[in-house]
Amino acid sequence: xxxxxxxxxxxxxxxxxxxxxxxxxxxxxxxxxxxxxxxxxxxxxxxxxxxxxxxxxxxxxxxxxxxxxxxxxxxxxxxxxxxxxxxxxxxxxxxxxxxxxxxxxxxxxxxxxxxxxxxxxxxxxxxxxxxxxxxxxxxxxxxxxxxxxxxxxxxxxxxxxxxxxxxxxxxxxxxxxxxxxxxxxxxxxxxx
Amino acid sequence: xxxxxxxxxxxxxxxxxxxxxxxxxxxxxxxxxxxxxxxxxxxxxxxxxxxxxxxxxxxxxxxxxxxxxxxxxxxxxxxxxxxxxxxxxxxxxxxxxxxxxxxxxxxxxxxxxxxxxxxxxxxxxxxxxxxxxxxxxxxxxxxxxxxxxxxxxxxxxxxxxxxxxxxxxxxxxxxxxxxxxxxxxxxxxxxxxxxxxxxxxxxxxxxxxxxxxxxxxxxxxxxxxxxxxxxxxxxxxxxxxxxxxxxxxxxxxxxxxxxxxxxxxxxxxxxxxxxxxxxxxxxxxxxxxxxxxxxxxxxxxxxxxxxxxxxxxxxxxxxxxxxxxxxxxxxxxxxxxxxxxxxxxxxxxxxxxxxxxxxxxxxxxxxxxxxxxxxxxxxxxxxxxxxxxxxxxxxxxxxxxxxxxxxxxxxxxxxxxxxxxxxxxxxxxxxxxxxxxxxxxxxxxxxxxxxxxxxxxxxxxxxxxxxxxxxxxxxx
Ligand code: SF4
Numbered sequence: 001x002x003x004x005x006x007x008x009x010x011x012x013x014x015x016x017x018x019x020x021x022x023x024x025x026x027x028x029x030x031x032x033x034x035x036x037x038x039x040x041x042x043x044x045x046x047x048x049x050x051x052x053x054x055x056x057x058x059x060x061x062x063x064x065x066x067x068x069x070x071x072x073x074x075x076x077x078x079x080x081x082x083x084x085x086x087x088x089x090x091x092x093x094x095x096x097x098x099x100x101x102x103x104x105x106x107x108x109x110x111x112x113x114x115x116x117x118x119x120x121x122x123x124x125x126x127x128x129x130x131x132x133x134x135x136x137x138x139x140x141x142x143x144x145x146x147x148x149x150x151x152x153x154x155x156x157x158x159x160x161x162x163x164x165x166x167x168x169x170x171x172x173x174x175x176x177x178x179x180x181x182x183x184x185x186x187x188x189x190x191x192x
Numbered sequence: 193x194x195x196x197x198x199x200x201x202x203x204x205x206x207x208x209x210x211x212x213x214x215x216x217x218x219x220x221x222x223x224x225x226x227x228x229x230x231x232x233x234x235x236x237x238x239x240x241x242x243x244x245x246x247x248x249x250x251x252x253x254x255x256x257x258x259x260x261x262x263x264x265x266x267x268x269x270x271x272x273x274x275x276x277x278x279x280x281x282x283x284x285x286x287x288x289x290x291x292x293x294x295x296x297x298x299x300x301x302x303x304x305x306x307x308x309x310x311x312x313x314x315x316x317x318x319x320x321x322x323x324x325x326x327x328x329x330x331x332x333x334x335x336x337x338x339x340x341x342x343x344x345x346x347x348x349x350x351x352x353x354x355x356x357x358x359x360x361x362x363x364x365x366x367x368x369x370x371x372x373x374x375x376x377x378x379x380x381x382x383x384x385x386x387x388x389x390x391x392x393x394x395x396x397x398x399x400x401x402x403x404x405x406x407x408x409x410x411x412x413x414x415x416x417x418x419x420x421x422x423x424x425x426x427x428x429x430x431x432x433x434x435x436x437x438x439x440x441x442x443x444x445x446x447x448x449x450x451x452x453x454x455x456x457x458x459x460x461x462x463x464x465x466x467x468x469x470x471x472x473x474x475x476x477x478x479x480x481x482x483x484x485x486x487x488x489x490x491x492x493x494x495x496x497x498x499x500x501x502x503x504x505x506x507x508x509x510x511x512x513x514x515x516x517x518x519x520x521x522x523x524x525x526x527x528x529x530x531x532x533x534x535x536x537x538x539x540x541x542x543x544x545x546x547x548x549x550x551x552x553x554x555x556x557x558x559x560x561x562x563x564x565x566x567x568x569x570x571x572x573x574x575x576x577x578x579x580x581x582x583x584x585x586x587x588x589x590x591x592x593x594x595x596x597x598x599x600x601x602x603x604x605x606x607x608x609x610x611x612x613x614x615x616x617x618x619x620x621x622x623x624x625x626x627x628x629x630x631x632x633x634x635x636x637x638x639x640x641x642x643x644x645x646x647x648x649x650x651x652x653x654x655x656x657x658x659x660x661x662x663x664x665x666x667x668x
Binding site: 017023031032036083084103106111114161165173174178180183187 | 220284401616629
């Protein structure tokens with residue numbers, strides 16, 4: 001079950017590249033795991049380590065303190081590609097709790113919400129402002145569906161209502177679905 | 193929302209409406225019934241763990257089918273029967289799926305099965321893929337099955353758990369897009385070229401939030417394998433799914449397949465499947481038209497699948513920072529022909545182009561010719577059935593005699609997690625579906641193209657137009 005998400009005040013960490021795909025977020029060779037734990041070590045691996053597997057000390061992702069920077073601001077069209085849930089698992093384990101871009105791939109966003117990583121799509125101007133100010137302070141208030149940048153008036157954002165409820169109230173999605181079993185059995189017994 | 197029954201509906205609406213267990217509201221998504229759940233070793237272990245933690249059983253093992261494909265080596269076992277797994281973790285992952293399937297009574301196409309192969313290749317092959325059904329898999333290329341007029345899409349591991357436990361998913365209804373391809377493909381132009389042209393047109397992410405229906409004269413004339421190639425890459429335009437209305441071509445493909453209805457039941461099914469088409473006057477949220485006759489062999493030049501141009505044309509000037517970065521990664525220069533650079537690796541395979549017709553297309557170009565010195569060519573059939581058929585036709589000999597490696601079925605270099613990979617900095621021409629940075633191995637540079645173009649490039653040592661190699665003999 002995901003950790004609940006209500007409000008988050010944090011500095012941003014900016015990766016301005018557009019089209020960061022799921023193979024960048026977690027390269028496929030780390031997908032041979034049977035657990036969902038510890039994948040932060042593989043997050044953005046090829047951006048953080050050289051071909052010999054040595055840590056690149058200057059890579060921004062190696063200098064970020066994710067206890068301070070829990071909001072990832074990424075370039076346009078984030079997390080396209082694979083349906084691997086390992087991508088949000090890796091980002092969460094790395095320390096992020098929210099990701100902001102102009103557009104976020106469907107399957108990734110759906111996977112992220114199920115794990116307590118909040119995907120937020122913003123308009124291009126807001127995005128440009130966030131990109132221009134790495135490390136800036138933001139407050140995310142999921143109850144109000146508002147994002148505040150610095151001292152400016154908050155901007156509202158949209159989250160799929162059911163996923164939002166699940167995050168706010170800690171609803172267990174599978175449990176909710178299991179409660180629908182009578183309706184499912186009924187559906188199955190209908191003539192095809 | 194389901195559409196009012198008397199209004200014209202799209203093919204997608206009809207399938208969606210028929211699978212709604214509980215309708216969507218503002219507060220909650222629809223509960224959507226799943227007819228077929230395909231499972232593989234990579235995206236399932238954590239879902240089975242979630243079931244175990246709650247003491248749940250797989251609810252409908254009869255609607256679940258598993259295979260091993262991603263982490264599996266494509267080289268044979270040694271004399272003691274040991275498989276050359278890339279890592280102990282890969283072996284453990286396969287073993288985990290084996291245990292989970294045994295425990296829950298799920299059919300598994302294991303190493304010793306004549307049915308084993310890439311999940312999206314074997315579904316249609318075994319006749320598991322039926323028109324009008326909802327098919328899901330923890331894999332974004334599940335849209336392949338849409339070629340049969342099914343609603344098929346990829347899901348995450350949490351959702352794999354949902355389907356295992358309830359046979360249902362929580363889903364918001366996507367929007368509808370129609371891509372109409374008019375006219376006919378020119379000789380020597382393959383479904384993969386059409387696919388790359390379609391993605392270039394929609395743009396990477398341009399299909400986000402949509403289910404695409406492919407329609408028009410060109411699509412009707414595609415065989416099932418071509419339709420699968422096209423639907424397979426719908427996700428590369430960002431779409432949830434892609435589909436083609438079933439027709440005689442579909443029914444002929446399915447007739448007699450093991451898991452298809454048999455005898456009278458098949459005829460009854462066909463009668464129902466004929467109704468699976470978009471009604472006249474049904475409205476799409478987005479419409480795109482493409483002229484098939486304008487398409488020539490295509491190849492990507494960037495690091496997103498939409499960045500493609502015809503083989504033999506110039507690499508276009510970048511329009512953004514990310515496009516500049518992509519060219520830098522690819523070491524391509526704008527204004528230089530895309531046929532200019534030495535190719536190191538050629539990969540033929542994957543769920544996009546690892547079927548028998550793909551191998552025939554590649555072999556037709558390679559027959560009696562040789563892979564250029566210094567080029568490594570890997571041919572990986574999509575399934576055991578494809579491998580058997582290819583070997584029966586002697587295609588394996590064509591590849592081996594030309595200097596290529598002939599491997600066991602699996603995903604292989606498409607995702608490079610089984611030990612088959614393109615080396616750092618090497619340039620590959622691949623028939624797979626993603627040219628992302630590092631997709632085929634760290635630092636690997638990938639050009640996506642058709643099997644014919646890949647074979648032609650193996651001979652030439654640079655990206656090459658297969659039509660220059662098509663010999664008169666083949667048309668006689
Ligand atoms: S062949 Fe490639 S795209 Fe297809 S299922 Fe395997 S890894 Fe995924």
